[in-house]
Amino acid sequence: MIRTIEAVIDEQGNVRLLEPVHLPSARCALLSEAALAEDWNRPEEDGAWSHLSRVR
Numbered sequence: 001m002i003r004t005i006e007a008v009i010d011e012q013g014n015v016r017l018l019e020p021v022h023l024p025s026a027r028c029a030l031l032s033e034a035a036l037a038e039d040w041n042r043p044e045e046d047g048a049w050s051h052l053s054r055v056r
Contacts, residue, residue, distance in 0.1 A: 006018040039045070 005021055008016045008018065010016070
């Protein structure tokens with residue numbers, strides 16, 4: 001099962017989860033910019049977030 005977990009990444013690259021996460025055993029997480037860019041750099045994403053870049 002895929003689960004989305006919110007986190008904050010500071011200027012030094014430290015990741016702080018915003019909620020506790022309980023796992024039955026150790027897991028690996030894919031947090032690289034390249035992996036995220038694959039999802040972010042799509043025309044659908046540009047359209048979905050375009051309202052944030054409009055100047056009022």
